[in-house]
Amino acid sequence: MLKRTLRYMLCGLSLITVALPVAAQFEPEQASVEVLGDHRGQNWFWIWGSNAPMMTDGRAYLFNDDGKSLGMLNTGTWTNGVIAARTRDELYATEIYFSRGVRGKRTDVVTVYDAKTLSPKREIEIPAKRISALISTGLSVLSDDDRFLAVLNFTPAQSISIVDLENNRFVEEVATPGCASIYPAGPRDFYSICGNGGFLHLTLDEQGHVSKQERTEPAFDPLKDLLLTTASRMGDTWYFISQKNNAYALKMTPQGLETTKQWSLVSDEERADGWSVAGNHGTALHEKSGRFYVLMHQGPPEAYQEPGTEVWVYDVSTQERVARIELNEQSTAIGVSQGDQPRLYSLDWVVPMSSVFTTWIYLTEGEEALMPLLRQAINLYDADSGEHLRSIGDIPLGFLNMVMPW
Amino acid sequence: MAIKWFDEATEMFTRRTARATSRRGFLGGLGTMLVGASAATLLPVFRSSAFAQGNSALVEEGDPNSCDYWRYCAIDGFLCGCCGGSVNSCPPGTVRSDITWIGTCRNPTDGKDYVISYNDCCGKSSCGRCVCQRDEGDAPLYRPQSSNDINWCSGSHADMPYHCSLSVVIGVKE
Numbered sequence: 001m002l003k004r005t006l007r008y009m010l011c012g013l014s015l016i017t018v019a020l021p022v023a024a025q026f027e028p029e030q031a032s033v034e035v036l037g038d039h040r041g042q043n044w045f046w047i048w049g050s051n052a053p054m055m056t057d058g059r060a061y062l063f064n065d066d067g068k069s070l071g072m073l074n075t076g077t078w079t080n081g082v083i084a085a086r087t088r089d090e091l092y093a094t095e096i097y098f099s100r101g102v103r104g105k106r107t108d109v110v111t112v113y114d115a116k117t118l119s120p121k122r123e124i125e126i127p128a129k130r131i132s133a134l135i136s137t138g139l140s141v142l143s144d145d146d147r148f149l150a151v152l153n154f155t156p157a158q159s160i161s162i163v164d165l166e167n168n169r170f171v172e173e174v175a176t177p178g179c180a181s182i183y184p185a186g187p188r189d190f191y192s193i194c195g196n197g198g199f200l201h202l203t204l205d206e207q208g209h210v211s212k213q214e215r216t217e218p219a220f221d222p223l224k225d226l227l228l229t230t231a232s233r234m235g236d237t238w239y240f241i242s243q244k245n246n247a248y249a250l251k252m253t254p255q256g257l258e259t260t261k262q263w264s265l266v267s268d269e270e271r272a273d274g275w276s277v278a279g280n281h282g283t284a285l286h287e288k289s290g291r292f293y294v295l296m297h298q299g300p301p302e303a304y305q306e307p308g309t310e311v312w313v314y315d316v317s318t319q320e321r322v323a324r325i326e327l328n329e330q331s332t333a334i335g336v337s338q339g340d341q342p343r344l345y346s347l348d349w350v351v352p353m354s355s356v357f358t359t360w361i362y363l364t365e366g367e368e369a370l371m372p373l374l375r376q377a378i379n380l381y382d383a384d385s386g387e388h389l390r391s392i393g394d395i396p397l398g399f400l401n402m403v404m405p406w
Numbered sequence: 407m408a409i410k411w412f413d414e415a416t417e418m419f420t421r422r423t424a425r426a427t428s429r430r431g432f433l434g435g436l437g438t439m440l441v442g443a444s445a446a447t448l449l450p451v452f453r454s455s456a457f458a459q460g461n462s463a464l465v466e467e468g469d470p471n472s473c474d475y476w477r478y479c480a481i482d483g484f485l486c487g488c489c490g491g492s493v494n495s496c497p498p499g500t501v502r503s504d505i506t507w508i509g510t511c512r513n514p515t516d517g518k519d520y521v522i523s524y525n526d527c528c529g530k531s532s533c534g535r536c537v538c539q540r541d542e543g544d545a546p547l548y549r550p551q552s553s554n555d556i557n558w559c560s561g562s563h564a565d566m567p568y569h570c571s572l573s574v575v576i577g578v579k580e
Binding site: 052053054055056077078096098101102103106131132133134135154155156158178179180181193194195222226227228229302303304305306368371 | 472473479482484505529530531532533534537539540541542543544545546547548549550555556557558560561564565566567568
């Protein structure tokens with residue numbers, strides 16, 4: 001009996017010794033939460049739009065250079081996107097919320113997000129007046145030292161709220177009648193574009209109060225040619241494009257505003273062929289090379305916000321066009337990363353099926369049958385050569401129309 | 407959002423097809439044929455049964471739920487007629503904005519120019535149907551009186567939640 005018991009025990013032991021290595025190899029997984037690394041120099045980029053028709057659920061999406069989704073932020077009703085700090089690992093969003101979704105008490109806040117965890121760190125309540133508009137450029141902008149945020153309001157009275165991000169407080173609201181999108185021009189200076197073609201220059205003191213306001217002479221004639229509010233900055237100069245296909249270089253400094261260059265984006269022949277500016281956010285700039293990228297297409301003047309088919313590249317020092325990049329899809333917004341191997345990002349409208357099927361639907365049922373099939377995608381190009389690099393599909397629906405390289 | 411999306415898409419498809427295939431002769435020819443065919447089908451479809459309601463003095467033709475309808479020459483938004491309202495009435499439970507942007511559109515039926523008020527309907531989340539963007543005379547948001555890029559629900563009694571857009575004829579240029 002003892003022998004048999006001993007034999008069983010030995011047998012059991014041998015089984016354990018056989019089973020043990022297997023058990024040692026298995027380690028249960030632990031669920032975790034990703035934390036991002038340093039975004040600098042990685043060619044990462046954000047995209048956003050109004051997120052219509054689900055506008056109460058505003059979002060901004062983050063992707064890496066390979067097209068991998070890295071995460072997202074929830075940014076309130078009819079988002080105007082995010083602003084990235086230069087000196088801190090933070091992102092800011094000026095957000096609108098209602099206590100009952102689309103009704104109830106409205107609260108506007110500046111939410112400060114951690115750039116690595118993508119979690120909110122704190123909120124600063126601001127007057128519940130923030131503008132909501134199709135084009136988000138210039139609606140909420142940072143001073144050059146990251147200290148103050150200027151937020152455009154529209155009730156429809158126009159004003160700007162100043163927020164102190166270092167001391168987490170709303171400072172004051174300043175009336176800016178007749179003026180809209182804001183362009184930073186130093187650590188304490190902003191310019192707001194106005195209906196008469198001039199700009200309103202605001203200078204802040206160290207507490208963020210407006211210490212000086214003055215209106216500039218008109219920089220353009222709004223009865224002849226309207227500047228678009230999308231613009232790209234290089235040093236102290238903002239490069240604008242206009243509805244009639246001109247480029248304007250406006251130098252904005254604490255000392256004042258000066259038009260330093262103005263040129264036509266198209267030749268007479270191209271103008272006659274209908275080439276014109278396109279898209280919702282159709283400019284980008286690579287600072288080191290001084291290359292200015294403009295989204296273009298062929299269409300009548302009233303089609304100036306329709307998607308673009310090409311990107312035309314200009315050298316800002318000579319105002320000469322140095323390249324034309326044919327796009328694979330129809331683009332509503334472009335962006336260019338900085339660095340030595342810049343990427344050209346294009347946020348596109350696509351019908352994700354064979355062109356033969358698309359054409360068949362168009363011919364048999366008309367264009368309106370195609371509209372519900374439209375989806376959005378991102379295409380990446382080498383910004384120097386124009387070579388297509390990769391596509392990112394399956395972007396959630398939401399009328400996305402802005403790309404921000406990070 | 408492009409409404410004349412297909413014109414440029416056709417050119418783009420043709421160009422890409424030509425680049426992508428070794429049978430350029432055949433597919434290039436197909437592309438040309440399709441471009442030609444699309445030009446013929448771009449003509450608007452006349453629907454005699456579809457007339458705008460409301461203003462008996464105004465004679466107009468076309469489908470008020472089509473983006474090609476004459477009143478929509480400067481609109482940007484979802485057409486209220488597809489959302490429970492009509493060309494000049496807001497859907498139930500929404501709130502009409504009092505302030506808005508103004509456009510001028512030519513009525514092809516009588517050849518006259520009319521002033522159109524593009525009031526928004528507010529207080530519910532966006533309708534999402536019959537999106538339409540046409541920008542005749544549209545200006546950037548620093549000239550708000552003629553800008554369709556602004557959410558005109560801002561300042562309405564329902565505040566800023568945007569649902570859809572009307573096209574109300576408020577004047578005629580004699």
